[in-house]
Amino acid sequence: MLNKITIKNVSAFLEGNTKQILAGVGLQPKHIEEQIMYRASICSDCMSAGKCKMCGCSLPGKLHVAKSCNPERFPDLMSGQEWEKFKTKLK
Secondary structure, rough: OOOOOOOHHHHHHHHHHHHHHHHOOOOOHHHHHHHHHHHHHHHHHHHOEOOOOOOHHHHHHHHHOOOOOOOOOOOOOOOHHEEEHHHHOOO
């Protein structure tokens, strides 16, 4: 898939990379960190390619974007309470 330069894509790029920097200095909440690790684990094919196969965005920055580009594979980032509930369904 060819990346298109759109307001939505530029916004997602900025959001993901800004949040990745915050995570790098320990400023992400634990429930967000866990969801990013979850996304990375289920998207190992995209991780090895260095970009999302659905939208073409670069990784790992895309993992930090709140809105999912592929809801069939992983949901939007959730609140702490929603994440705890979701984790029980994974077991």
